[in-house]
Amino acid sequence: MFSTLFTGLKIVFTPSTFLLITAGTILGVIFGAMPGVSASMAVALALPFAYAMNPVIAIAFLVAVYCASITGGGITAILFRIPGTPSSAPTTFDGYPMAQRGEAGKALGFSLVASAVGGLIAAFAMALISPQLSAVALKFGPSELFAVSFLGLSVLSCLDSGNIVKTLISGLLGLLLACVGMDPMLGIARFTWGNSTLLSGIEMIPVMIGLFAVTEVLKQTVKQKKIDGAEESESNGKMKTVLPSFVELWETKITMLRASILGTVVGILPGAGATIASFLSYAIEKKVSKHPEKLGTGIPDGIVASEAANNAATGGSMVPLLSLGIPGGNAAAIMMTALVIKGVQIGPMLIKTQPEYLASVFGSMLLTNIVMVIVAMGVAKVFAKILAVPYSVLGPVIVMLAAIGAYALNNNTGDVVLMAGAGIIGYMFVKLGYNSAALVLGLVLGQMCESNFRRAYTLTNGSLVQIFTKPITAVIMTACVIMLLYPFVKPFIAKKKEA
C-alpha cells in the first residue's frame, strides 16, 4: 500500500510530469468553469495532448483535467448561478445566495477547500483500499442501486418545508420528465407524440441551465438593476477569494467527511457519478443537518456538501477502472480509451502487473487537489471581474453562455429551445411557489430509479419481497422510511419533550 503512495509521489514530482499536471489543472479549471463544457467533455478536449505522452503520464494528466474541471464548475455556479458542470448544480442553492449577499469570496473559499478535501479523501481511499472498494461496489445490484436513488428522492419531503405539496409535485414532475423518450428496458416510446427528437429523452443539462441561469436573468430583468447585493459590484470586481479560517472549516468537518465518503462510494457505483453524488449529498445534508431550514438560504454547509461529494466521486470513479477495468463514468471511459489506444491492457490484473498506473493516478489526484486551490482562486478572480459589469451587458451574456452550454451538448439547436423553454416555464413555475431544485432532483434520479427497480423486479421474477429483503437494500430503504417519516414525527417528539 505504502509503495503505491511513494511511487505515485515519485512519478508526479518528476519536473516534466509536475508541469504537465499543473497545466492539466489550469485547463481543467477553465474548461469546468465554462458552461456547457462538462467534465467528460473537458477530458475529451484534453485527449489530443495525452496521445503524445507516455501512458503513465497521460493518465496522470487526464486525471488532473478531470478533477480540476469538477472544481471549476463550482465557480460559475456560485458567481452567476450557471453550473459549469451538472454536478455543480446543488452548489448554486447556497453558493449563489451567498454571492448575492456579497460573500462570493467566502463561498468560493469553502467550495475550493471542500473540493480539495473531498478529492484527497477519495484519492487515499482509492490508493489504499481500491480492491476492497471494488468488491463492495460489485455487491450493488439493481435493487441496491434503486435504494440508493430512492434515498436521494426521499429528501423531497423536506426540501422546502414551507410548501411540501408543491415541492413533491415539482419532484414528481421531474420524475415524469425523466420518463420521456425510449423506455430503458423495452425500448418503447413514451410521451413522444411521434416526435423523433423526443425519443432520446429530455436532456438534463439544458433543463438545468434554463431553470437556473435563464430564470435568474428573467428575475433580474424584472428588478431592472445591477446584480444586487454583491460586494464585488461595488468594488469593481476586485473580489477576494477568502479561504475559510480553521475554525470555520472545523464547523463543517462532519459535513465534509460525510460528503467525501458518500461521494467516493457513489463514484464507484456504475451508472451513478459526480452529479448524483452531489445531489445525494446535498439531500442527505438537508435531512441530517441541525438547521435544515437554513440550507438553501446561503450557508457554507450546502456548498461543502455538494463540492466535497462531487470531487470525491472523481476518485471513486477511478476505482472500478483501475481494479476491474470497468469505467465508473463517462470521463473514466474516455481515459480508458486513451490507455487502450496506447496499448495498455485494462482489466483486473492491471493493479498487480502494472501498479504504476494506480500510483500515477493517486499521485496526480494528490497534486491536482492541492494545486487546483491556487489555480481556481486565480480563475475565480478573473471571473469575478465580470460581476462588476453592468447587468445590461452581463444578463444577455449569461443567456448566450447558457445557450452555448445547451447547444454544445449534442450540437443541436433543439437543446437551446429546450433550455429557453425550461427558463421561461421555470420562471412562472418558481413564481407560483414550486421548487425548481426538486424538479431537477427528480430529473437526475428518475431514470436510475426506474431502470434499477424494473431490472430488480425482472431478476427476482417479480418478487417484491426478495427485492426489499436484500441486506443492503433493506438497510437503505429503512433509512429512507425513517427520513421520510421524521418531518411528520418531529413535532410529536418535540411536544412530548415539552410535556
Place this chain on the structure above:
Amino acid sequence: MDIIFSLILAIFCVYCFFLVGAESPASTPTELGAAFWPRIILVLMIILLVVNIVNSLKAQKENKSSLLGEMNLGGFFKSKLFVGMILVAVMALFMSVIGFMPDCLLFLIAYGFLLGERRIPLLVIRSLAITAVLYVIFQGALDIMLARGVGPFREFALFFEMLLPF
C-alpha cells in the same frame, strides 16, 4: 393563478395516464411494462394536485381573492418580463435559421436595450465585441461547431470559420 395551473396540469396528467397505457404493452408477472413507472408518478401527481387545488381554494376563500389572484394579465403582456421571455424564445428558435453569430449579436443588442442601455452605438460595439469573443473561444479554441444557419447565413458562417487561425 395557481389553481388554474394545477387544474391544467392535473388534466394533462389524466391524459398522459391513459396515453402511456395505450402506447405500452401490459406488465407480466415477471416483468414490469413501460407504463408502470410513469403511471405511479402520474397517480401521485394527480392526488397532490387535487390537494393543492383544495388548499388554494381554502386560502382564496379566507383571503377573499379572485381566481387570477392579483395578476394583471394586460400589464404582464406589456411588461419587460414578457418582452424578455419573447426575446429568449426568439433567440432560441432562430439560432438554427440565422446561425450563432447574427443570433447572438441581435440578442445582445435587443436584451441590452430592454435592460435600459440607451447608448445605441456603444451597445452595438459592445455586442459585436462580445459576439466575437464568444465565437473565438467556443468555435475556435474549444472546437464546438456553433450553429451555422441556412442559406446566406451558412455561407457567412463558413467564411468566418475559414478566418479562424485554429
